[in-house]
Amino acid sequence: MATGGYKDNYLVTEKLVKRFDEALAVDEVNLSITQGEIFALLGSSGCGKSTLLRMLAGFEKPTSGRILLGGKDVASLAPYERPFNMMFQSYALFPHLDIWENIAFGLKREGLAKEDIKQRVGEMLDLVQLTPYAKRKPHQLSGGQQQRVALARSLAKKPKVLLLDEPLGALDKKLREQTQFELVNIIEKVGVTCVMVTHDQEEAMTMAGRIAVMSKGRVLQVGSPEEVYEHPANRFVADFIGNVNLFEGVLSLDQPDRCAVQTAIGEIQVGHGVSGALNMPVAIAVRPEKIEIHKTRPDVDHNVFTGKVKEIAYFGSYNTFIVQASDVKITEANTSRHDLSDITWEDDVFFWWSDAAGVVLRD
């Protein structure tokens, strides 16, 4: 496919705004999506991710801003004129048409020759392994099969961008995990640029190459799953993606390669610098799995604190300890790195983390 030098910013939104009456649903969103990547819009309900997706599809008209596909503004095109196809959360399969007709629907609108339609629908049915079900009606299929029909239907027209609205939202948990990989495999096989919307961070992390975390209509951070998890840009992202311990405090030391923050549990040292003024309020985010817990004081000189074990939750592959230190509750998730079977409720413990574990958050 000719991209005309727009591979890295194939699909771009420029200061995209959507206002419903007085409510600002999408607030100046700038995104740049690379051709062929799976890009996730992640956020809780009401954060504007669905509205953003619906603007890409053409169902909502942007209040202002531009949507560029390969450098061309598509914001003024009606949904039926856009080379975008969407897989709906509810699948929106046509109940009066059989599976074959559902997949052929978009192709027929293009006025393709009968033979071409037949071949393309055949390919799609093969791709999602539903060839034996071609003559069934949607309601005769299971949820997972319906989802695959919806995928096949949205891929049949070879869209330039595939939009997925909560692609796994309608499936139960067990099926979801299995389907995640199946879906990614199919999308990667086809090589289509894909924008998905999800509220499920796990889904976004496993499926997407890059994630945009959204809240209140704004994009807070864009990055790979690892970047977003390891280096959250602010408190919201840190809290939204995975579990996190946030320690509020003030910056007490700021050097190019390290800094320290005075918090309620004591001074926390972090192995990176921040460009900020001393005594400015900041927070430190520490992931639970990076905290070690011991009955005896570990042989380290900083980031060691004491507390009392309040809760222990058993999850099979790991245990979670809730430790009370002064006024702060700290969560520690142990991934069987060392034996903790002798630690029990109300034990006084030491916990520590390396200075590479913490991330200073200014916002």
Added chain:
Amino acid sequence: MMKLNIPVPGRRFVIGVPYTWLVVFFMLPFLILLYISFVDMGNDISPFKPIWNHETGLLKLKYENYWSIFRNAQDGTGLFHTIYIEAYIRSIWYALCTAVLCLVIGYPFSYFIARSKASVRPALLMMVMLPFWTSFLLRVYAWKGILADQGVLNQLLMALGLINEPIQMLYTNVSMLVGMTYVYLPFMVLPLYANLVKMDFRLLEAAHDLGASPFRAFWLVTVPLSKAGIVAGFMLVFIPCLGEFVIPSLLGGPENIMIGRVVWDEMFTSNNWPRASALAVVMIGLIVIPLAIYYHFTGEEK
């Protein structure tokens, strides 16, 4: 299917009520009608004779009541050239026209209501049903006032200078169709609305997304999905219109006699109860056939 845990006598009672109703008020009158349609005309005291002959003790079915519907005995012009057949055909034609008109007017109507905000829908539906609160006759008479030679519409057209003298609108087929369409429109709107309001709006979005223009999406998705509503509305208009008596007599022309009027005339003018009954039985047949088609269609949905 779930089995309801209702004690047997209770269950029998619940099922028994509608059955009894149907037997007493539908089955029995129909059997009486069927009986009368096979006997001889009576006199002023009893309008029909018994089916058995007291003197010979034999049963005598008078098929002539039915034959005379289909065959003109007097001039022998052959089968189906009778005023009855003409009246049937005319009734079917005008009932069809009314149903089609109601569909054409009612569909956008229902679509509009179903697509409006949920908060205003009850008010809009109320407006559809409001005319039912006034007497049916009053509403038909109102059309007389509108369509008469000196009526509102003619006077308006003359005042606007569009016509010089009144156009005959009342007592024509047009005025009859206007009246029937007006009266039966809600019977089309309500089932269509009930169907359209359930439709998933996202299906239309999906159709747009796949390249269907709004018109194509309507034709390929909305219309097929509202088929059950269209059939129900059509039947609800067509069936009562077929036997409609009051509106054609009040608004229709004198030369175009509907089957309802014919039955009336046979019954009360010619005092020929058996033939009137035979005409009614044939008409029930005419209604049952479209009904059977209707049930065939709705049965297919399941």
